[in-house]
Amino acid sequence: EVHLLESGGGLVQPGASLRLSCAVSGFTFGSYSMTWVRQAPGKGLEWVSEISGGGDYTYYADSVKGRFTLSRDNPKNTLYLQMNSLRAEDTALYYCAKRYCSGGVCHHFDHWGQGTLVTVSS
Amino acid sequence: DIQMTQSPSSLSASVGDRVTITCRASQGISSWLAWYQQKPGKAPKALVYAASSLQGGVPLRFSGSGSGTDFTLTINSLQPEDFATYYCQQYKSFPFTFGGGTKVEIK
Numbered sequence: 001e002v003h004l005l006e007s008g009g010g011l012v013q014p015g016a017s018l019r020l021s022c023a024v025s026g027f028t029f030g031s032y033s034m035t036w037v038r039q040a041p042g043k044g045l046e047w048v049s050e051i052s053g054g055g056d057y058t059y060y061a062d063s064v065k066g067r068f069t070l071s072r073d074n075p076k077n078t079l080y081l082q083m084n085s086l087r088a089e090d091t092a093l094y095y096c097a098k099r100y101c102s103g104g105v106c107h108h109f110d111h112w113g114q115g116t117l118v119t120v121s122s
Numbered sequence: 123d124i125q126m127t128q129s130p131s132s133l134s135a136s137v138g139d140r141v142t143i144t145c146r147a148s149q150g151i152s153s154w155l156a157w158y159q160q161k162p163g164k165a166p167k168a169l170v171y172a173a174s175s176l177q178g179g180v181p182l183r184f185s186g187s188g189s190g191t192d193f194t195l196t197i198n199s200l201q202p203e204d205f206a207t208y209y210c211q212q213y214k215s216f217p218f219t220f221g222g223g224t225k226v227e228i229k
Contacts, residue, residue, distance in 0.1 A: 035218075037166075044209065044221075045166065045220040046220065047218040047219065100168075109156070109168060111168075
């Protein structure tokens with residue numbers, strides 16, 4: 001069974017840094033792209049970043065580009081999101097999710113963690 | 123960036139009703155579209171991918187259709203457990219984008 005467990009969220013001041021982790025099990029981690037999606041309180045879903053299975057390629061939303069860095073440690077089955085220069089508008093529940101791929105084609109996010117809350121406030 | 127527009131933003135329906143939610147992309151995305159269901163306090167759950175392919179384990183009363191710029195999610199015979207918020211998402215190109223959501227409430 002696929003499991004994704006996020007951690008590392010918390011309350012930080014504007015300008016601070018935070019590193020989120022997503023520990024996974026139940027599938028061959030290094031074979032799948034992984035993504036982060038966030039949801040501000042009472043708002044909709046916002047895609048944040050994605051990393052390829054081997055970690056060679058990363059993609060970011062404009063809202064976090066230059067401040068967030070996505071990486072992965074495949075032997076440890078763990079995904080990391082380093083968040084620097086945090087702003088109040090980064091306050092959200094951060095979900096990690098696995099990309100569904102079949103026949104060499106990747107589609108949607110088929111498994112999600114339960115999320116970790118990041119609050120940026122002075 | 124590709125903008126995704128969902129309508130309506132909310133709707134009221136009764137158990138047993140047929141519900142249709144629409145999603146429009148600001149440019150053609152072929153069939154690179156997914157639908158998710160989210161209940162309060164829970165993570166999103168995948169329902170449909172590739173516009174019309176049902177995620178494993180999802181009840182057959184859910185169906186997706188469309189291609190290009192216009193898509194629909196249909197729930198036949200709405201059940202009590204279907205009251206939730208639904209989101210569409212394009213994955214044709216980065217940055218991936220979600221629609222604003224449709225909240226399905228009990229009438």
